[in-house]
Amino acid sequence: MTVTLADVAARAQVSPATVSRVLNGNYPVAASTRARVLKAVDELDYVLNGPASALAAATSDLVGILVNDIADPFFGIMAGAVQSEIGGPGGRAGGERLAVVCNTGGIPERELTYLTLLQRQRAAAVVLTGGAMEDGGHQAAVAAKLRKLTEAGTRVVLCGRPPAPDTGAIALTFDNRGGGRELTEHLIGLGHRRLGYIAGPEERTTTRHRLEGHRTALAAHGIEEDPRWTVHGRYDRQAGYEATLELLRRDPTLTAVVAANDTVALGACAALRDSGLRIPDDVSVAGFDDLPFSIDAVPALTTVRLPLAEAGARAGRVAMGREDAPAGGIATVRGELMVRGSSGRPRG
Amino acid sequence: MTVTLADVAARAQVSPATVSRVLNGNYPVAASTRARVLKAVDELDYVLNGPASALAAATSDLVGILVNDIADPFFGIMAGAVQSEIGGPGGRAGGERLAVVCNTGGIPERELTYLTLLQRQRAAAVVLTGGAMEDGGHQAAVAAKLRKLTEAGTRVVLCGRPPAPDTGAIALTFDNRGGGRELTEHLIGLGHRRLGYIAGPEERTTTRHRLEGHRTALAAHGIEEDPRWTVHGRYDRQAGYEATLELLRRDPTLTAVVAANDTVALGACAALRDSGLRIPDDVSVAGFDDLPFSIDAVPALTTVRLPLAEAGARAGRVAMGREDAPAGGIATVRGELMVRGSSGRPRG
DNA sequence: TCTTACATAGAAAGCGCTTGCTGTACGGCT
């Protein structure tokens, strides 16, 4: 049998109530008593029963973090930052909180299941990172779930995700549209007029917003877009590789390739190299996110830097109520254009 | 007030016991009754109270995964694989389990705190990934904790970590020593005799084992190592960059640089390039792990591929009792040498 | 027809903790 509060109480010659109060430190206990209790706890190697405590107190110290792909540093960086702020071990603030990182794999139903699981655990807060799926029914279902959570007192923060109106969720949204526009404008400014675009999976807000930004820039400069210039694919290297080959096949005269994110851009670079094209002399390449490895690409990747760690940290603080929510519950986080070696003037 | 089991019972005109049994499906319930209960659950939007359930049943559906750095794909890939196997949402197997990814940041005390937190939550299983710290006291403390956990019925699996004897923990250990040896032998085989080594942080098993492998190879070929050829640093790009400059400063005649992992190797490449040296013509570079971006380095990185996803998946299955533990509770996972463009014959 | 067994459903006793309320000293007042 494991050691219980009562065992500690018996050994310290006090009531269980007193032990509980010593452990929670939310009620006056005489120093001598406290010492006696602590000694007993130590001697018996007592560990609080989390579920019992959560049940009785109707609160929990679990914080959920939903990510699309935990193996992708884009999410890893945000998740790590959130975690560092929620006052888990190492965080100075109050009680120890346990961060639960949930990997949805970008699968709508999994996202919902995890939210239910978190709701079941009576999570103290939930942070949803990354773009949302655009399937109508799913969005409504998620919104309903989020509303339930906030109503039950769980703080919900969206990090790098569009706002979810009327759910009580706080949103720190990335300005994907603005970043996309800026990036493409940079290329247009260099003289590019024929730009391929490798978009992410369809039905994703991130994908759509970045693409919209790209198109806005084209339109603003009177560039008519050829439908063949856009290819959709997953957010991974291989998709970038294949999409680039496809782009090249469709229109070998392209002078630039804009990728939905850095990982995809890396695949694009590989495809271009394998096709005997030089970067940026023959074709310029641009990514998005500015993940750590982007600067190590050769040539270094021109991209839009998203302050992932900062945004994650802020999301964590907001989730813990340690920082005020932005006005209106919505804040926009801007990206910063990073011009590097992979983009240059088009040939000729 | 939130909806409770009793509410559902009342609405379905059955006892709470019956509702519980329908929900858990571990006791015969007439089909008609079950349907009625399920209907009530649906209508009331009932969500089980996790803590209460865990308390009463003395079990929990939480599975902990400890990682050193969640922003590092090395850990992200393993964590994702573990998670995909523990039967969380998406996993077909039985109950929904919640994976708790805990970021220790490589800090000993945090590791311990997280283990206590997991113990407090009565986690069903715990997977510890990556190398262990070699601080004696800490190791003993962790071992004691692990023993407690296994004694309490929590399954403990070490993934990519040396075995912890007498703790009841199951170990899937990476053959870092063998990989390190093979890698260096490859370079020696190419003709290198003056090899720099950028090791990871000291007091880490991974660091030590890889370095030992390297030295074993040198010794086997009668190469006397110059103490100046080894530099320690963090497992990140910047550390690799700085260490490489330091190495070059100490001995400009080095013809190869072996890094503790791929990320460090990338930093090394950058430093070499910035120093006007060509890879591999002037200096060969090698990494370890074969993370996804390694193949995109220019030239592609010679490295040792560790089957992170496979190991993680296996660890997950073992943790769930879905796969038998290896004989003796210890299995060694080998790496595979990947020879690519970053290594070549030394000049001259 | 009466017993024996089986399939379900309910009653109730906790699981280990928190917390509102109720003592009980003790020191400082008037």
Added chain:
DNA sequence: AGCCGTACAGCAAGCGCTTTCTATGTAAGA
């Protein structure tokens, strides 16, 4: 000296669920 406020400590009632044991209705066996 008598009273009250303060500072602790304990009692006991749950928190919402699981599960053992018991009760009941029914089908099968004698």
